[in-house]
Amino acid sequence: MRAETLLNLSLPALLLATALIAHWLDEPYIITLATRAAILALAAVGLNLALGLGGLVSLGHAAFFGIGGYAMGILAFHAQTFTPLWGLIEGTKSMPVIWLVAVVAAALAALVIGALSLRTSGVYFIMITLAFGQMLFYFAISWPTYGGEDGLSIYLRNDFPGVNTLLPLNYFLICFSLLAVVLVLFDRLAKSPFGLALQAARQTPARAEAVGLTPYRLRLVAFVISGAITGLAGALFADLNRFVSPNMLSWHMSGELIILIVLGGLARLSGPVAGAMLFITLEYFLEGLSTYWHVYLGAILLGVVLFARGGLIGLVAGREVAHD
Amino acid sequence: MSAALLIEQLLNGLQFGVMLFLMAAGLTLIFGVMGLINLAHGSLYMIGAFAAAGTAALTGSFWLALAAALMAAALVGAIVEMVVIRRLYDRDHLDQVLATFALILIFSEGTRFLFGSLPLYLDTPDILSGPTTLPGGLDYSKYRLFIIGVGLAIAGGLFWLIGRTRLGIQIRAGEADREMIAALGVDIRKLYTLVFALGAALAGLAGAMIGAIQAVEVGMGEPVLILAFVVIVIGGIGSIKGAFIGALLVGLTDTLGRVLLPQVFGLIMDASSATTVGASLASMAIYILMAGILLFRPSGLFGGQT
Structure with a gap:
């Protein structure tokens, strides 16, 4: 078995084992x-698809997050206050429905932002995705219905x-299962014709264009x-914290997602998982060491x-499939 | 709305635009000449503001504070260029983004460590305090007029430097073909350090001047950095003229949007929801402007090919 395949299996297993052992030791904080870590890894797998496979340096993925x-936040808020959204749509506390809405809303936003940003490339693309992310950030801050700057608790x-x-x-x-599903999806997608x-x-x-592909599409x-x-x-992530605020939209979040991927290993299946585990571990220990971590x-x-x-996986598994 | 208020807001927009130009000029030069995207430019703005506030607290002199801000930012810029940035010129944009993001973390926390988390304040000197009466009888802040004047003077100086001097010729040649200019005997490494330090000094000066209007605090550079990105995307990367026009467009759109949009919506809805909708849209106005310009000119108003 190749070192990387072994890592692809053992990293999620390590994450699962950590949670199980923490449960057994009665350590809810762990x-x-x-x-x-599982949720950040999931977010980073999403970004890895654009960044690692597509080479699109998006500095605005916090927008989708x-x-x-x-x-x-909005669906649960309307459910807990029993006020229908726009007087029509009932809120909901059901996770599968919320997930569906989240996925569709983020996909629509990505369609609009992507359709505009992908007209450019290189450094323009980085700045434009960053700017669109900031636009939503300021919108969330200045729109008072859902808490504005203070955010929204459920x-x-x-x-x-x-x-x-x-x-x-x-x-x-629940989060781990979704991560596993998305990892399998990423693996399939990376090897598919698409x-x-x-x-x-x-x-x-x-060359891609010369053989009849359309890079833009x-x-x-x-x-x-x-x-x-x-x-x-x-x-x-919002469900974990029972809180959502404009901080989730801030460009530091976008930066952190890129950091996760690069710490773990760009374009690799387990890069985001390794990166997220490393990031959370670093945060845990360095935060204890100094406020200025x-x-x-x-x-x-x-x-x-x-x-x-x-990245980490590159150190262990060699660089044979590293980013060009 | 009265004409006096409109003129005052126009001047505020001009002042904001001129300040954005100081940031954007450095960014666009650094990108144009070295091909580097520098997220840490906002940190240099912050360093300028802190150097000014620190010097003013020690000496009590605003002018010394401005000089200190210029020198501190230029010095830090030159050191960072020689230690870190220099290794990034041949890397792809992703590495540049990450490394300069790492620099932001280091500078922000380092500043917090040195100066603490409480905001500092910088006083305007007596000669620039208070309002002055403009021709036409309008009272306007002397200090904001000072910022507009300094900004316009620097813009003029930069056009002269880039267009008329030997250094400017080298900079423009470096944009066009870095190997050729190196082969012609120009020390390209020294040129790069110089351009980076120049950009840093402009950012530091902007930070110091704004420090007398706003609180000087950690993280103050990031919103300005992102606005400066919007400016150079609109103006076209690498173009000083584009940065100037873009900065004024963004400054005026943002300032006037915040004043006018709530009033426009006030015509069609009740006052409180007009304020809400107007303020939310105003916070998005410059990004909508950017998206609109990109639809028609993907490489900005004065950019070449992307």
Whole structure:
């Protein structure tokens, strides 16, 4: 078995084992950390589709993460206040419905933002995705109905049919299952004709075009799927905290998602999982070490970018499939 | 709305635009000459503001504070260029984004460590305090007029520097073909450090001047950085003229949008919802402007090919 395949299986297993052992030791905080890692990994798998496979450096994925979060917040808010949205739509506390709404809303936003941003490339694309993310951030701050700058709290975690979601381990398992599904989806997609065409369009756009592919369309589809997955993660993240605020839309969030992927290993299946686990672990230990822990995070990140390209998985599994 | 209020808001928009130009000029030069996207430009703005506030607290002199801001930002810029940025020129944009994002984390937390989390304040000097009466009888803040004047003077100076001097020729040649200019005997490494330090000094000056209007605090550079990105996307990357026009467009759109949009909506709905809708739309106005311009000119008003 190749080292990377082994990692692809053992990293999620390690995450699962952490949560199970924490449950056995009765450490709910560790379970929450593991849940956070699973959700961030899920968001980053979404971004990895655009960034790793498509080569699209989106610095605005917090927009989709936040839209997912607000989809949860708004639906649950209307359910708990018994006031229908626009006097028509009842709110809901049902997770599957919320997920569906989050995915569709994020996909629609990604379609609009992607259709505009993908007309450009390179550094323009980075700045434009960043600007659209900021636009939603300021909109959320200045729109007072759902809390504005203060954000929106919900009293109780939402329901999943047949599962008591208030138990930390149960909620972890829900998030972990979704992560597993999306990882399989990513793997299938990367090896599918669509995924191969997308990677070809990243490596040599001119050649891809010459054999009859349309890079713009491929990238737009990848961007939409990517946004939808990140939106799902946003709904889960807001549910974990029972809180959604404009912070989920801030560009630091977009930056952190990219950091996760690059720390883990760009374009690799388990890169986001490795990155999210590493990030949460670093946060946990460095935060204990110093209030100014972002300095260390910055230094580590700088070191990885300058000297250790290929990320964590690259170090272990070699660079044979590394980003060009 | 009265004409006096409109003129006052126009001047506020001009002041905001001129300040954005100081940020955007450095960013667009650095991108044009070195091909580098620098997220840490906002940190240099913050460093300028903190250097000014710190110097003013020690010496009590606003002018020394401005000089200190210029020098601190230029110095930090030159050091960062030589230690980190220099290694990023040949990398792809993703590496540049990550490394400069890491620099933001380091600078922000480092500043918090040195100066604490409480905001600092910088006082305007007596000669620039209070209002002055403009021709036509309108009272307007002397200090904001000072910012407009300094900004326009620097814009003029930059056009002269880029268009008329030997250094400007080298910079423009560096944009066009870096290997050729190196082959002609220009020390390209020194040129890059110089351009980066120049951009940093402009950002530091902008931060110091704004420090007397707003609180000087960690993270103050990031909203401005993102607005400066919008400016150079609108103006076209690498173009100083584009940065100037873009900065004024963004400054005026943002300032006038915040004043006018709530009033426009007030014509068709009740006052409180007009304020809400108007304010929310005003916060999005410049991004809508950017999207509109991109629809017709994907590489900005004065950009070449993307």
